[in-house]
Every structure is written in C-alpha cells, then in structure tokens.
Amino acid sequence: MEKNLAKTYDPKSFEDRIYEMWEKSGAFRAERDPDKKPFTIVMPPPNITGQLHMGHALDQTLQDVLTRFKRLQGYSALWLPGSDHASIATEVKVVNRIREEEGLEKEDLGREEFLKRAWAWKEEFGGKITKQCRKLGDSCDWSRERFTMDEGCSRAVNHFFVQLYNKGLIYKGNRLINWCPECGTSLSDAEVEHEDRNGMYWYFRYPAADGGEGIVVATSRPETMFGDVAIAVHPDDERYREMVGKKVILPLVGREIPVVADPYPDPEKGTGAVKITPAHDPNDFEVGQRHDLENLSCIDPDATMNSLAGKYEGMDRYECRKAWVKDLDEAGYLVRTEEKVIPVGECYRCGTVVEPMLSDQWFVKMDQLAKPAIEAAKKGELIHVPERFEKTYLRWLEEIRDWCISRQLWWGHRIPAYYCQDCGELMVAETAPDKCSKCGGANIKQDEDVLDTWFSSALWPFSTLGWPEETEDFKYFYPTDVLVTGYDIIFFWVVRMVFSALETTGKVPFKYVYVHGLVRDAQGRKMSKSLGNGIDPLEIIDQYGADALRFMLTTGITPGNDMRFKTDRLESARNFANKLWNASRFVIMNLQDDDGDFRKMADLTDLKAAALRDEDKWIISRVNDAVRYITETMEKFDLALAGQRAYDLIWNEFCDWYIEIVKGRLYGDDETDKQIARAVLVRVLKDMLRLLHPFMPYITEEIWTYLPKGRAAKDNPDNFLIKERWPLYDEALTFPEEAEKLEMAMDIIRSIRNIRAEADAAPSRKLRAVMLCADGKEPVVRAGVRYIENLANITEIIFAASKADVPEEVMSAVVDGAEVFIPLDDIMDYEAELDRLKKEKKKLESEVKRVDGKLSNEGFISKAPEKVINEEKAKKVKYEEMLAKVCERLALVEKKVK
Structure with missing residues (x-):
C-alpha cells in the first residue's frame, strides 16, 4: 500500500475498488441483533424499463445518507433494495422489441412465449439498474434484494387479494373506468395525468320533441353525443323548470331523450344544461345511476366509433368529431363555438388522451380502507416531512373513489380468480383450484387480467420482509422507519402502502414520509425525453465522481422543494472533495516518517489534562459543536443544512485556519508540541470524516485507510470507516475562552x-x-x-x-x-490611490448632479409619487456624504503625493 494519498484527487482510481471492498466484507448487511435498535428503509423500487435518471439519483442518495448515518450511530440499519415489474411500461417495451426484432405482435406468440421474453427483459435491465445503484454508492443489503414479482412478493399479493375479497372489499363490476387506447388497458384515477389545453366548446341545440325550441347544450367532446341518454338541468334553474320531464331530440340521430332535474349542472356555467353520457363521463355516470338511465357506449377500446355512431362507424374519435360537427353545423344545429382552456386526462405512461369507458373490471372499495389511513396522519402516527404534504395526502384520501385494480395486460400478477367453464362459478383463491367448488368439474380457467402494478407495490414495506409469514426479519425490521419519495408519487404509492399496511398488519408501514422535490434542468424545466434535457447520473459520476454528485444533490435541496441542476454547483462539490483530499494528504505526510511508519503522537485520552494550545482547543470545540448541529439536523431530515455545516467545518475552519496555524508547530523543534499537533490533527480529521461519510462515502473511506487504525482495514474489515461509530457531542469538549x-x-x-x-x-x-x-x-x-x-x-x-x-x-x-x-x-500606493479617488469623486459628482436635476424638475415633482421623491432625496443625502468623505481622503492623498 502507498504511504500517502495520490498527489491528484481522482475518484475513478478508488470508487469502484472501495465499493467492492465494502460489498465483499458484508458491510451493508443488516443483522438481527437484540442489542441494537433496527432502522429500516425500503427502496422505492425503480422500474425495470430502463436506467436510473437524476430523480433516482437524488432519491437514492437521500436514503443512503440516512442509512449510513444510522449505521454509524450503532443501529442495525437495513436499506432493502429491489425493483418493480411496472406492468404497463414493461409490456409496452417488450411489445415494441418483439415488433422490431421479430415482426410479430404479442398475440402471435401467445401468453407463455410473451412472458418468457418479458422475464428476459427483466434479467437484462434489472441487472443494469443494480449496477448503476452500486456506482452511486448505495449501501443496500443486496442479500435481501427483492423484485415485485418474485415468489415471496407474488404470494403476498395473492394473499392480500383473497383477504380483501373475502371481506367484501374487492368486487367485480361494470363501471366507468379510465381507458388508454394506446396501452390497451384500464387505468386508476391516480394514473391519469391532467393537463390544461387550449380547446373548443361547441354549443348545439337539442330540439324539443313536442316541436318547441328545445335546449342548447355545450360540449367539448361532440363525438360522445351518440351515447347521450338525457339532458340534465338544476332543479332550481327557472329557465328549464317547464322542460323537466319532457323530451328533446338528439340532433340528426333522431332519438328522443328525457330532460331530468339533478344537482350536478351548474346554472352559472355554459347554458346551465348538461348532456348526460353515462358510458363516457364519470360525473354523467353518477347522474345516470341516480336516475336509472341507460348506458350507451359509442366508442370502442381502440378509440374508434362503433355502430351506435351510424355512418361514422370505424372512424377514429377525432376524425369523427370533425365530420360530425361539420354535419351538425350544415344542418343548423350548431349555435356557436367558444375557445376555452380544457383539462385533458392523459395516460401517465404513454401520454395518450384517456377515454372514460364502461367496462367489467375488478375494484377495491376504498371508503373502509381510507378511514384508518386518515386517522393515522391526524393522530401523528404517520408524519410527513415537510408537514404541508399531509394536506395533499389527506385530501386525496378524503376524495378517493373505488380503485380499479385490473389491467388488460399479460405482464404482471395475474388476478387469482378462476371461472368454471361448465357452470360459471367464480372462485377466488391463493392457488389454482383443482375442481369447481360448485359442480366439481375440472374445466377451470383463470381470469385473463393482471393486477395494477401499485397493488403489489402497496405491500412493498412488508412483503419484502416475508409477510404474510411472521418471519424473523418481519418481526425485527417492521414497521420501517422512513420512506423517502418524491412528491409526485404520494398518490400512486404512499397512500396505498399506508392503507394496505393498516389493513394487513395493523401498523403504519413507516413513521416518517420524507418528501423531496424534483431535479429540474438549469432553466427550471422538468427533465424529460421529449425536451431532451435529461442528465445521465452515470455520465456525471464518470466526469466528477459519485461523491461530488451526491454532495451536490443533498446540499442543493430542501425537503419538498425542487432543485435546479447546475454544473457550477457540481464543480463546487468536486472542488470541496479536492480540498479535503489535499488537506488530508498534508496531514498524513506529517504523521509518517520516511519509512511510512506513524510517528509518535500525544495521548489525548484526557483532553482537559493535555497540554493543548488555544488553537487545538478551538478546533476540537468547533468539531464538537458541529457534531451536535449535524446530528440534530440529520434527525430532522434537514440534510442540506447538515452537509453545509460539514462543508464549512472542513473547508473554512479546518483547512483555512487550523492547518495554517498548526504548520509552524509541525515544522518546529519542540517534539512534544509536534506530538500534540499530530494527535489533534488525527482526532479532528477522523471525526470530520465520520461526519462527512454519509454524504461522501468514497473519499472519506479512502482517506480513512491511510490513517491510524484505518490502514488495518484491508486485514480487518471491522476497521472500515463504514463500520465506525458516529461521534457524540461532549459538553466537556467546549472551550469558550x-x-x-x-x-x-x-x-x-x-x-x-x-x-x-x-x-x-x-x-x-x-x-x-x-x-x-x-x-x-x-x-x-x-x-x-x-x-x-x-x-x-x-x-x-x-x-x-x-x-x-x-x-x-x-x-x-x-x-x-x-x-x-x-x-x-x-x-x-499613493499614486494609484490618487487616480482611484479622482475617478470615485467624478462618479459621485455625476450622481449628485443627476439627483439635483430630478429634484429641480417641476414636472417630476408634480407627477412622481411622494415615495419616489423621498427616495431621490435620500439618494442625494447619501451621495453627498460619500462625496465629502472621498474629498477628505483625496486631500490627504494629494499631500502625500506632493
């Protein structure tokens, strides 16, 4: 081993080596230790559809900082890694690959062959993701790595489904759902992203069946008119009171539909009358249920019009819209148009406009499940950091609708529901039944659909620990301590984990929900493929090192707020690493003799009795103060403040002050004083490396291996920095004088x-x-x-x-x-000062003249607000005072020059 650190800080030379050393030694493994408190984080599982992006880098770095901190504090710290099967996204990727490489559709292959290719995709890309996590420095317990479709997690999913079904909380029904025509599957409400777009409202007249004038109705989706079954008006709207109970005619179609009174229409909006199309709008569906109206679907799952649309059958929904509006206009039914901003629902995966559609699907009843999750937050059993996100959590739960959990896909957890093909009996069971429970027949077929990905992810904090079995890991590590997540998936994931955990285990799945923002580009835009502004974390690591990226991410964000990715901040983090490297190199050089052996150092066991100089006591006191501050801020999840304090301690106080002060002693003749200086240098450097380790683990571990005790790390992994103990604040180590x-x-x-x-x-x-x-x-x-x-x-x-x-x-x-x-x-330098003062005098004289000009201008005085006039007067006083001081100084300097 080299005696000292390399002259140049080069993270490429040691980061991979350090990580391999940690992993081989089992440094990340969490043991069930009755003498230690557990600390558990489950990694939000990245999808197996690609590689990590900068959002993953932020999310995982924050988790790693907390895990390393708790590990150093003496906890049995488990950071459990894994990946998600991502039903929709993965199926789309695999289908596209099959088309490109084989020229086939998934139906050409059949379900079994398709799933073989999907598993191959998982092996290929799931492995890539774990390699990327390692490059980032994730100290996960890889021996416990899980996948949402592995055997244990799948068993938990089936158990949960059957448990809810037997309680009457899961049912199958024909209800209105969100349908993605591109992905060919249903979506839950949380999987629909709403975006405001410039659109159009068309106002059409529906003639009265009795020959009267009829009613004018506005719609942004004319193509759904073929499914209209009523016109609704508010009961208190006097304009339409006489029309209630009568019928109007659907333009051009000729079908008569009733006018119903319902509280849903807002008399202040549009014409106050609303067309009711229960099969294509969730609000209309509720109106239809209240009035026992017929459900008529006019759009097929591929977003083309069906036979109900007459001559428009087979047209794409938007092609139909154009032709239908044109025909209605020519027939005299179009009254007017209005440009308007319209919220449009899009599939969160592919961006296709979602079509509300009636469909037979599986649902979870949410009323009963939501109540305990609401109470957990209100009672403080679940704490959001920052607190403001609790409102988001509660609002979504209080407004929640039944959750559509079935997906028309092949990749995913297949619904454990079985149908007897002879008698039609439905059986829900964790394992496939051998025979029908009703007729005894063996002709049984499993439901073709799979479960929503979030159904399995909702079990992640406990299914990964062995639930539904009472495993030793489950008993020791559950409930987990903190969930780290971005605010963009509170709906998707956090809420579902909470109500699922309370339903199954009776406990909240984690005490804290630490919510962070998004990493945006330098202009503040969200990173996306469409904008081409995404940044690959691996490229950044290759250029700057993982430590620099981690430190930039953790010190650049506050809980719940977005951050902008700026290269200058990344360079600043690298410069900090370089500063620490060079300072440590100086320290190590002065600790060793020519043979590389450590020189004699003073015994600092009793600091009060040691012959410490003032600067020694000062730096020890500053480190002690930093220990208290950093510990407190880390416990509060203020990681940016903790990291910044470590930065200030190392760069400003240790490097810029203490090292500069102590150099004279190290090069002096007093051997005893040298020993004390060396001992203090080692002591405070070790403490600072411990404090910085969660943020910058690679460089701190590498430096540690060149210090006393750390050098033995190769022979004894227990001497690694990662296995050290977090420094403790000690009141005795304060030296105020x-x-x-x-x-x-x-x-x-x-x-x-x-x-x-x-x-x-x-x-x-x-x-x-x-x-x-x-x-x-x-x-x-x-x-x-x-x-x-x-x-x-x-x-x-x-x-x-x-x-x-x-x-x-x-x-x-x-x-x-x-x-x-x-x-x-x-x-x-009086000549230079004279020139400077003359220029300053000229500049101030110009400012005084400008202000005088304004204040003597009657037009300005008569028109300007009093506040502005007073500001100009204040400027005049300030400039005149500055000018007087400059003139006084100028007179002195002129004497010196003469």
Missing part, C-alpha cells in the same frame, strides 16, 4: 486581509497594525497576537489607549470588540 481568543484573532486577520485587498497591497507586504480595544477585550486580542502576526503578515502590533493615539492617516476596520488601523504609509 480559547474559542473567543481564536475567533477574535480570526476576525482581525480577516479585516486586515480585506484592507490589503481594498488597497491592492500584496499579501507579502509587511505591515504594522494599531488596535483600539473595547473595555475588557485587550487581553483577548493580546492572546491572539502570534496568530495575527503570522497569518496577516504583521511585523508589529501597537495597542492604543484611546482614539487620540491612533495615527491620522490610516485605513481601518471594525470587528466585534476592537478597531483595527493600518497606517497608510505602510499599505498605500
């Missing part, structure tokens, strides 16, 4: 550096400093003289008793408790 001294010295050093920068004086230029201290602060400043002299390049510090002792010609700065003065003769 020493911290005050260092903080004061640092403030003064910063102020002197700022004066140098303002005067454009080189850092190498020797300066004198005059200090005017507030009451009681002089001893504090004197205690830091050596730091100020060394780090601000000051040759002499003079302590003034009063302002009268301060030289007249100085540049000054104010810090808390003191004023700092640098004589102009020491710092000033």
Whole structure:
C-alpha cells in the first residue's frame, strides 16, 4: 500500500475498488441483533424499463445518507433494495422489441412465449439498474434484494387479494373506468395525468320533441353525443323548470331523450344544461345511476366509433368529431363555438388522451380502507416531512373513489380468480383450484387480467420482509422507519402502502414520509425525453465522481422543494472533495516518517489534562459543536443544512485556519508540541470524516485507510470507516475562552486581509497594525497576537489607549470588540490611490448632479409619487456624504503625493 494519498484527487482510481471492498466484507448487511435498535428503509423500487435518471439519483442518495448515518450511530440499519415489474411500461417495451426484432405482435406468440421474453427483459435491465445503484454508492443489503414479482412478493399479493375479497372489499363490476387506447388497458384515477389545453366548446341545440325550441347544450367532446341518454338541468334553474320531464331530440340521430332535474349542472356555467353520457363521463355516470338511465357506449377500446355512431362507424374519435360537427353545423344545429382552456386526462405512461369507458373490471372499495389511513396522519402516527404534504395526502384520501385494480395486460400478477367453464362459478383463491367448488368439474380457467402494478407495490414495506409469514426479519425490521419519495408519487404509492399496511398488519408501514422535490434542468424545466434535457447520473459520476454528485444533490435541496441542476454547483462539490483530499494528504505526510511508519503522537485520552494550545482547543470545540448541529439536523431530515455545516467545518475552519496555524508547530523543534499537533490533527480529521461519510462515502473511506487504525482495514474489515461509530457531542469538549481568543484573532486577520485587498497591497507586504480595544477585550486580542502576526503578515502590533493615539492617516476596520488601523504609509500606493479617488469623486459628482436635476424638475415633482421623491432625496443625502468623505481622503492623498 502507498504511504500517502495520490498527489491528484481522482475518484475513478478508488470508487469502484472501495465499493467492492465494502460489498465483499458484508458491510451493508443488516443483522438481527437484540442489542441494537433496527432502522429500516425500503427502496422505492425503480422500474425495470430502463436506467436510473437524476430523480433516482437524488432519491437514492437521500436514503443512503440516512442509512449510513444510522449505521454509524450503532443501529442495525437495513436499506432493502429491489425493483418493480411496472406492468404497463414493461409490456409496452417488450411489445415494441418483439415488433422490431421479430415482426410479430404479442398475440402471435401467445401468453407463455410473451412472458418468457418479458422475464428476459427483466434479467437484462434489472441487472443494469443494480449496477448503476452500486456506482452511486448505495449501501443496500443486496442479500435481501427483492423484485415485485418474485415468489415471496407474488404470494403476498395473492394473499392480500383473497383477504380483501373475502371481506367484501374487492368486487367485480361494470363501471366507468379510465381507458388508454394506446396501452390497451384500464387505468386508476391516480394514473391519469391532467393537463390544461387550449380547446373548443361547441354549443348545439337539442330540439324539443313536442316541436318547441328545445335546449342548447355545450360540449367539448361532440363525438360522445351518440351515447347521450338525457339532458340534465338544476332543479332550481327557472329557465328549464317547464322542460323537466319532457323530451328533446338528439340532433340528426333522431332519438328522443328525457330532460331530468339533478344537482350536478351548474346554472352559472355554459347554458346551465348538461348532456348526460353515462358510458363516457364519470360525473354523467353518477347522474345516470341516480336516475336509472341507460348506458350507451359509442366508442370502442381502440378509440374508434362503433355502430351506435351510424355512418361514422370505424372512424377514429377525432376524425369523427370533425365530420360530425361539420354535419351538425350544415344542418343548423350548431349555435356557436367558444375557445376555452380544457383539462385533458392523459395516460401517465404513454401520454395518450384517456377515454372514460364502461367496462367489467375488478375494484377495491376504498371508503373502509381510507378511514384508518386518515386517522393515522391526524393522530401523528404517520408524519410527513415537510408537514404541508399531509394536506395533499389527506385530501386525496378524503376524495378517493373505488380503485380499479385490473389491467388488460399479460405482464404482471395475474388476478387469482378462476371461472368454471361448465357452470360459471367464480372462485377466488391463493392457488389454482383443482375442481369447481360448485359442480366439481375440472374445466377451470383463470381470469385473463393482471393486477395494477401499485397493488403489489402497496405491500412493498412488508412483503419484502416475508409477510404474510411472521418471519424473523418481519418481526425485527417492521414497521420501517422512513420512506423517502418524491412528491409526485404520494398518490400512486404512499397512500396505498399506508392503507394496505393498516389493513394487513395493523401498523403504519413507516413513521416518517420524507418528501423531496424534483431535479429540474438549469432553466427550471422538468427533465424529460421529449425536451431532451435529461442528465445521465452515470455520465456525471464518470466526469466528477459519485461523491461530488451526491454532495451536490443533498446540499442543493430542501425537503419538498425542487432543485435546479447546475454544473457550477457540481464543480463546487468536486472542488470541496479536492480540498479535503489535499488537506488530508498534508496531514498524513506529517504523521509518517520516511519509512511510512506513524510517528509518535500525544495521548489525548484526557483532553482537559493535555497540554493543548488555544488553537487545538478551538478546533476540537468547533468539531464538537458541529457534531451536535449535524446530528440534530440529520434527525430532522434537514440534510442540506447538515452537509453545509460539514462543508464549512472542513473547508473554512479546518483547512483555512487550523492547518495554517498548526504548520509552524509541525515544522518546529519542540517534539512534544509536534506530538500534540499530530494527535489533534488525527482526532479532528477522523471525526470530520465520520461526519462527512454519509454524504461522501468514497473519499472519506479512502482517506480513512491511510490513517491510524484505518490502514488495518484491508486485514480487518471491522476497521472500515463504514463500520465506525458516529461521534457524540461532549459538553466537556467546549472551550469558550480559547474559542473567543481564536475567533477574535480570526476576525482581525480577516479585516486586515480585506484592507490589503481594498488597497491592492500584496499579501507579502509587511505591515504594522494599531488596535483600539473595547473595555475588557485587550487581553483577548493580546492572546491572539502570534496568530495575527503570522497569518496577516504583521511585523508589529501597537495597542492604543484611546482614539487620540491612533495615527491620522490610516485605513481601518471594525470587528466585534476592537478597531483595527493600518497606517497608510505602510499599505498605500499613493499614486494609484490618487487616480482611484479622482475617478470615485467624478462618479459621485455625476450622481449628485443627476439627483439635483430630478429634484429641480417641476414636472417630476408634480407627477412622481411622494415615495419616489423621498427616495431621490435620500439618494442625494447619501451621495453627498460619500462625496465629502472621498474629498477628505483625496486631500490627504494629494499631500502625500506632493
């Protein structure tokens, strides 16, 4: 093994090696340990339809940060990985591949052959996803990896279905559902995405059957008129009171339909009258149920018109719309048109406009299941982070409709319902029956449909742990602790897991729902294939390293809010890793002798008794404070604040201050002081690596292996950083007096550096400093003289008793408790300062003249608001004061130049 870290930080040289080391040693495996508390996260299973995107990278990084944090805290931390079979998406992918490669449709192959190809797809792409997770640094327990269609999960799905069916909570019925003509399957309400589009409303007159004027009705979907069975008006709408109970004629079709009174129509919208098409609109379906109206379907599953549409039969729904409107217009039934923004429902997978359609499907009754899930949130048994997402969760549950769970697909969990082909008996069972329970016949056929993917995903937190069996894993690791998810799938997944868990286990599946936002592009747009603005996490890892990507993601987002992916922030994260690398390399170099053996270090077991210098106590105190802050913020899921505090501690306090201060001691002649300096460096560096490890696991583990104890990691995996313990806050490690001294010295050093920068004086230029201290602060400043002299390049510090002792010609700065003065003769290039002041004077004179011009303009004064006039007056005062100071300074500098 090399004695020290490589000169250049190159994550490619060690990230894969480190991950392999972790995995081979079993560092990710969670053991059931009665002496440890469990901490469990189940990974939201990525679909097997492709590769990870930046949203996955964010979601998984947040989970890994929490898991590594809890593992270091001493929990038996289980992060259970897996993938989802994604019925619709996967079937579409496999069907397309079969078409492209074999020129066949799935029906040409048959169900069995098609499923063989689907499983082959899973093996190919499911394996790719797990490799990508490993590149990201996911510390999952891969020995427990699950798939939603593996044997255990499938058994749980069948058990759950039968359990709900036997309770009367699952039923089959002919109801209105969402139908995707492209995917050829039903969808649940949550799988329909609504988008506002510019559309059109057509106003048609339905003539009265008795020869009267009739009623004008507006519709955005004229093609559904062939399925109209009534016109509804509000009972209190006086305009139509005499029409209720009478009939109107469906234009051109000639069919008579009744006018019914119902609370559904809004008298303030449109004409106040609504055409009722129960087979093609969910609200109309409810009206139809109340009035016992007929259900007439005029559109087939492939979105073409059927025989009910007469001469338009076989036309695509939108082709029919054009031809039908044209014919109605020519016949005089079109009254007017209106352009309007219309919400359109689309399939969440393919984007095709969904068609509401009557269909025989399987449903879950939601009223009874929703109530415990609502109560769990209201009682605080389920906590959303941020809290505002609880409203979203509750609103969806309170407005929930029965859940359509059957899908007209082949890939997925086939519904465990069986039909006797001889007597028609329906049997629902976890395993296929050998004979009919009614007639005893063996001619039995299973339901052709599969279950909605979310039906199986709803069981994920407990089916993955062995439920419905009372396995040891289930008893130890369930309920899980936190679910990490984006706000875009609260409906799809979170709600379903909660009500399913309460129904089956009697417990909420997790205590916390940590909701994060989306990763958007630099312009704030959602990443998508259509926009071509997606970013491949693996490409970013290849260029910047996994640690940089992880740190950028975790420190760039706050719970529940979106973040923009910006390259400069990624570069900043890489620069931070590089800073840590170089600082650690310096530390390691000073810990070892020429043979690579660690030099003698002081025993810091009793810090109070150790001969620590002020700077040692200060950095130990700062690390101790960071331990408390980072621990508290991590527990609250404020990971960005925790990561930023680690950044500030390492970059600003350790690298920029402590290392610079301690260099003189390391290169000095006092061997005892060297030993103390080395010991403090190792102590605080190790603690900082522990604090940073959840965010940047690779670089911290690599550095760890070059430090005492860590170097033995190759021979003993127990010495890996990943198996270390999280540092604990210790009240005894606070050194307020020493911290005050260092903080004061640092403030003064910063102020002197700022004066140098303002005067454009080189850092190498020797300066004198005059200090005017507030009451009681002089001893504090004197205690830091050596730091100020060394780090601000000051040759002499003079302590003034009063302002009268301060030289007249100085540049000054104010810090808390003191004023700092640098004589102009020491710092000033008077010729350059003269030019600068002349330019500044000219600029301020111009500003004063401009404001005077405005304020003397009667037109401005008479028309401008009083607030604007007062703002201009304030500007004048400010510019005149600045000009006076510049002129005063200019007079002094001119004397020096002469």
